[in-house]
Amino acid sequence: MKQAPVILLISVLALWPTPQTSHAESNPAPKRVSVLPVFFVPSDQPQPTVAQQAALIKHLRIAQARYKELLGGRDTFRLEKTPLVYVGRHPLLAYRPLPGDASHEFAAELLAHLKTDRFTCPYVLAIVVMNPCENWPAGGARPLNCGFNHGGGFVEVSSYGLDKNPGFQGTLQHELGHGFGLVHVDAYGYSMTDNESLMSYNPKHHTAGFEPSKTPGILIPEDIRALALNDRAFGKLEFKPSKDVPAGYKIQKIAQLPAWPIPGEASFEEDVAKREKGGSGFELFVGGKRVAYEPTWNRRNALARLRKELNRKSKKPVEGRFNGHVLHADEKGYQLFFNGVRVGHEPAWTMQQAIENLRGNRSRRPQMRVEGRYNGELILWAEPTGYELFFNGVRVGHEPKWTKEQGLANLRFNLKANAKQHVSARFEGVELRIER
Ligand SMILES: [Zn+2]
Structure with a gap:
């Protein structure tokens, strides 16, 4: 087969200097993390019915009670009572081909809507994507910031699954586990098909609607040990080897999940590195020099101030940071990002030029996270044709x-x-x- 023609980026901005600041970092992570039921409605899909909302809440309550039972009544996760119904920016087919079953994009939109970010988000977002026609996304979940006790998390399932999958409850218990940081049992060397843990795929655990399996999944000692590390979600749970580990059981070293990339934000590792250099709240840099620092501002204030500065049309590069990472204002024209770092900005380009450039850069760098924004909006339509x-x-x-x-x-x-x-x-x- 022939290789695709490669379109190169024409102009690349000079890298901005790294700002120097001595502000000591304060930890913005929320004290408590609760599970927030969310209906994510792609712009062309139906709103959830009252019955669907009630079914999700009932399923979450059952899962909450089951966790409590499996932890010997010592603790369970907190649950927000009212579901958030959020209408997405794009139709279903725009999300459908995105990597990771669009989970990164769903998370990015919801964090922006909730005016929070990966560090400050106080929720494990339990998202039902409105899709009445097929079981997509079938199920996926992660903590936003890797490992345990680093804040919120993310779970995604489909409304088709909620309505039609008899095993939905089992899926939900499993995905919530990932949202709190639990790994699959094969990470400990156990069988994914036979192990007792709800973090396996053991078919004996399959639920039927609201009814549990006769041989339901449990939390094995590694799972309990891991949940006990998550103080923000399971503050009362203490791991007691004498109680939680049966005689003769050899408990494995606890494994962790990686952080979740969020489009438009730097990676968790880059964010942490910048946060160590920068402050919390809002910082404004012009020509690499910090000209404003507002530690108590929220994201909305920060954006307003950044836009005002950009409107001055200074020849010097302008960069805003919020909680230590780059803040994206609705900048005109096309912006190109490699792994979350802006490498080019063409204010006068048309959408068509932007899409062609993005396609070229994506095909040239298949292993990099290549993203484009046009007038501040993430470009979702650059998937190649054919x-x-x-x-x-x-x-x-x-x-x-x-x-x-x-x-x-x-x-x-x-x-x-x-x-x-x-x-x-x-x-x-x-x-x-x-x-x-
Ligand atoms: Zn899983």
């Missing part, structure tokens, strides 16, 4: 003019011819699947 082939997640070919049938034939051929590679393909940005 057929794309991937070996082990790296794009090896792109045929923009092929039909779906040509793509399927090519995928079948490559699945056979390259059996040792992980072969996958996309058509119009959506994963191609071969029915077996």
Whole structure:
């Protein structure tokens, strides 16, 4: 196959100097983390019904009671009573092809809506994505900031699953575990199909509607030990080896989940590094020099001040930071980011120029997180057209003019011819699947 033509970024901004400041960091992490039920409504999808809202709350209450039971009545997670119904910025099909079942984008929109960020978010967001036609997203979850006790988390399931999947309750208990930081049991060397933990995929744990399984999943000693590390979500839980570890059981070293990338924010590691240098609250830099520092401001005040500065049209680079990481104002035109760092800004470009540039940079850097913004909004529509082939997640070919049938034939051929590679393909940005 021919390689895709590569479009290079024409102009690249000089890197801004790193600001110097001696402000000691204060920890903005919330004292308590609770589970917030959320209905994420893509802009073309129906709002949740009263019955769906009641069903989600009932499922969460059952999961909350089950955690309490499994922890011997010592503690369980807190649950917010009223679901948040949030209408997304885009239609369902714009989210559908995004990596990680769009979880990064869902999290980014909700954090912005809640006027919080990965450090200050006091919730594990239990998100039901309104999608009445298919079980997408089927289930996924993470703590926002890796490991345990670093703040909030994220769970995503679909309204199709809520309505039609009899095992929804089991899925929810499992995904909430990830949201609090729990890993799959294979990280401890246990079987994913036979282990007793609700963090396995043991089919014996399958629930039926609101009814538990006759052989339900439990929390094994590693799970309890890990939850006890999460003081913000399980403040009363203490791990007691004499009580929590059966005689003869060899408890494994606790494993942790990585941080979740959030579009438009630097990675957790970059954020932490900047936070150690910078202050909390708002900082404004012009030409690399800190000209304003407001430790008590919220994000809204910070954005207003940053926009005012940008409107002055100074020739010097302007950068705002909130809680130590870059704040994005609604800047005109096109901005390009590599792994969360802005590498270019073209205020006069059209949307079409922006999309072409973003596509070129994405195909040239398949292993990097390449994002573009146009007039401040994240560009979701830059997925390449036609057929794309991937070996082990790296794009090896792109045929923009092929039909779906040509793509399927090519995928079948490559699945056979390259059996040792992980072969996958996309058509119009959506994963191609071969029915077996
Ligand atoms: Zn899982």
